[in-house]
Amino acid sequence: MILTVTPNPSLDRTYEVPSLDRGEVVRATGERVDPGGKGVNVSRAVTAAGRRTVAVLPLGGAPGALVADLLDAQGIEVAPVPITGATRSNIALAEADGVLTKINAPGPELTEAERELLLDTVRRQSHDADWIACCGSLPRGLAPSWYAELVARAHTAGVRIALDTSGPALRQALGERPDVVKPNAEELAEVVGRPLATIGDAVKAAEELRELGAVAVLASLGADGQLLVSDTGTWYGSARVDAVRSNVGAGDSSLAGFLVAGGAGPQALASAVAHGAAAVQLPGSVMPTPADLDPAAVTVTARVPVDRPLTEPVP
Template structure:
């Protein structure tokens, strides 16, 4: 089982419009509501693909009641920690060319007892060799050390830890040396304190983190796919999507595929290919809808162990 801790889940509403015209009254072509948050999306993707996942989240207030119902309908196993505050609601505006505009709330304030309950719920049944992922932003009241604590406690139990976050919480977690991290290029640049405009620059930065003890650094690169760096070197995976719909949650689906592959015994390159395939499939779906097996059938992923280091990366 793969455990996904999401300290700041959300109710995600995705609205499709012909064009986002700021300041105007717009008519939505369609809309959908999903349970959201990075770890929630990871768990939903794993469940959709037949994997075994457990989502751990705080939830409260009227939005939390809606979140609980939406999450129960996905079929993914969950542990919900009740809180006094209200779960946040995020809005994504989608345009026909795949352009996505996101409006994310900060989330409810968590008390120290809430943090302790979340960690207890996430760590309670971990066994040696299992994967646990700490995913997403932290809500108000959560200490920047939350994911670092998760790393230390999980590794003390012999578990493998993946972190997908940003900012100070991500930096603290990286310093605690998780097994795997999955930043996007912008998050890696923020962590390293320098721009990363080529594939070679991304690979070199990831290699620095591997030298510090992190086993696997997977960096999502948008339309340029993803690169995975380990002590064995770098592998680059990419696929072509001609009909994008929404990028929301694509990186989470990529992480789900990567963890599913690694948990099933795939070599890192094969797991990366799986992750890129899952993430690409998500881009062709509305809102934060996650792909199922049928969504992968026409996708081909190209892998190379000799990445084009001079490749310029899109902004």
């Protein structure tokens, strides 16, 4: 079982519009409502892969109740943490030419009691977990050290933990030696404090994250594939993608693929790449099922092309 923790979940409303004109009345041509948050997406991808997951998330108000209902309708077990504030509602405006404008609300502020209840709920739900995946930003009321505390508690309980966050929360958690961290190129560059121009630059940055405490680093490089850097070696994975439809949730799908394949070694990297490649070829935030995967399109090698320039270098 994979337990996911989403400290700042959301109710995501997406409106399809012909174009976005400031100051004008814009009439939507389509609308959808989805449960949001990186950990929520990991649970959705794990469920699509046919594996059991439990999603821990603070929920409050009408938006929180709707998030729980939507997850339940998708067959995802939810361990809610009741909060007095309302779960945030995010809005995305999808234009016909593919441009996506997102408005993300800050979310509620958790009280000290709610903070402890969230940690306690993770503890109670983790007894049957093979992995805990902690993902996304922290809401108001949770200090940057909150993920570090959660990693420490998970290790005390003997559970492996994967972390997908950024900024001070990532930096502080590295000291507690999370079993795997999953940054993208921008997050790698932010931690090491320098630009990334090549795949080799990304490898060096991942190695520095390991020096700071990460046991393994699963780095998403967008169109350039993924890296896995651990104490047993460094591997590079890529996949053929015929057409990109949406990259929403692709990184979360990759992390789910990595964890359901054991969370270590080149085989898990191949699963991560296959899940990410399948996700970008599906509409919106749809998560791939086993039928969507194309393992034959995936290549994993220990011969990392360190001199290859990144398609989207990080300045």
